Amino acid sequence: MSILSTAVGKVGLKTPGMVASGIMDETGASMVRMLKAGAGAVVSKSIGSEPKAGHANPCFTEVEGGLVNAMGLPGPGIELFAEEMAEAVPHGNIVGSVAGGNADEFAMLAGKMEDYKACAVELNLSCPHAKGYGMEIGTDPALVKSIVAAVKSAVNIPVWVKLTPNTHILQQIALAAQDGGADAIVAINTLKAMVISPEFAKPFLSNKFGGLSGPAVKPVGVRAIYDLKSVVSVPLVGVGGITNWRDAAEYIMAGADAFQIGSAVLTDGPEVFAKVNDGLEKFMKDYGYASIKSMVGAAHE
Numbered sequence: 557m558s559i560l561s562t563a564v565g566k567v568g569l570k571t572p573g574m575v576a577s578g579i580m581d582e583t584g585a586s587m588v589r590m591l592k593a594g595a596g597a598v599v600s601k602s603i604g605s606e607p608k609a610g611h612a613n614p615c616f617t618e619v620e621g622g623l624v625n626a627m628g629l630p631g632p633g634i635e636l637f638a639e640e641m642a643e644a645v646p647h648g649n650i651v652g653s654v655a656g657g658n659a660d661e662f663a664m665l666a667g668k669m670e671d672y673k674a675c676a677v678e679l680n681l682s683c684p685h686a687k688g689y690g691m692e693i694g695t696d697p698a699l700v701k702s703i704v705a706a707v708k709s710a711v712n713i714p715v716w717v718k719l720t721p722n723t724h725i726l727q728q729i730a731l732a733a734q735d736g737g738a739d740a741i742v743a744i745n746t747l748k749a750m751v752i753s754p755e756f757a758k759p760f761l762s763n764k765f766g767g768l769s770g771p772a773v774k775p776v777g778v779r780a781i782y783d784l785k786s787v788v789s790v791p792l793v794g795v796g797g798i799t800n801w802r803d804a805a806e807y808i809m810a811g812a813d814a815f816q817i818g819s820a821v822l823t824d825g826p827e828v829f830a831k832v833n834d835g836l837e838k839f840m841k842d843y844g845y846a847s848i849k850s851m852v853g854a855a856h857e
């Protein structure tokens with residue numbers, strides 16, 4: 557077994573870095589490309605019940621230290637996504653991310669992802685810019701618990717719950733997800749953000765608000781994982797601003813069993829996985845860590 561192998565509960569990973577939802581994961585071909593680049597798994601784009609166009613342009617812009625996007629969860633809808641899953645699943649672990657508006661819809665979408673042979677389903681309870689979805693339902697602990705419980709009773713594959721940092725009750729929300737039966741918690745999604753064009757005297761994005769990702773959010777994500785590790789017992793997956801092995805090591809030492817990379821795949825290319833894996837392996841050998849698991853939560857001791 558390689559020094560870099562890890563597991564998120566029952567999901568074994570050859571390498572600890574996964575592709576975060578929404579980046580190079582809308583087609584079977586792009587998901588296969590990410591697996592070949594060294595990702596231990598790919599989390600699909602969040603898929604809803606029906607085809608969705610997403611928000612009008614501009615829906616994406618670079619800022620200092622990151623990106624602000626308001627894609628609005630565009631996608632082909634769950635029925636058509638079957639084809640993409642069929643192409644990708646034979647090549648490795650695909651986590652099916654789903655975005656519903658209520659518990660029944662989440663349960664239906666998760667059931668489809670199980671039919672499509674996803675190794676786990678990730679519930680997007682955290683998108684900051686899709687009305688009626690994501691963060692709007694993921695900041696109410698009672699609702700989070702009921703959605704997770706409904707999905708758990710509908711599927712046998714592990715259920716991961718992706719949380720938003722746009723709340724002051726992150727720990728309560730995570731405990732609610734755990735009470736509902738979550739098998740793992742993923743944090744963080746993007747931070748609600750805005751960019752204004754001084755020339756036009758109005759918000760730059762068509763949706764006005766978007767989500768900040770990239771290096772600027774990393775300390776927020778690391779803090780979130782550290783806080784979560786202190787209260788929940790389910791495995792954690794860290795995401796937000798990872799571009800190199802140091803960032804990944806921070807998340808692992810805060811308490812994550814594995815991590816995801818999003819924006820850096822866009823800015824640095826799929827090669828980012830090989831770069832992070834190589835750096836992490838060298839660090840672990842230099843500092844005497846025999847496995848990823850032996851590093852998990854090290855910063856708490």
Ligand SMILES: Cc1cc2nc3c(=O)[nH]c(=O)nc-3n(C[C@H](O)[C@H](O)[C@H](O)COP(=O)(O)O)c2cc1C
Nearest residue numbers: 576577578602680744745769770796797817818819
């Ligand atoms: C262009 C773009 C699209 C995204 N789409 C999704 C999505 O469909 N579902 C989701 O849960 N998160 C989505 N995210 C959030 C990422 O999965 C990730 O949580 C966030 O960007 C922080 O990680 P990063 O700094 O490595 O990008 C998206 C992010 C970006 C930049």
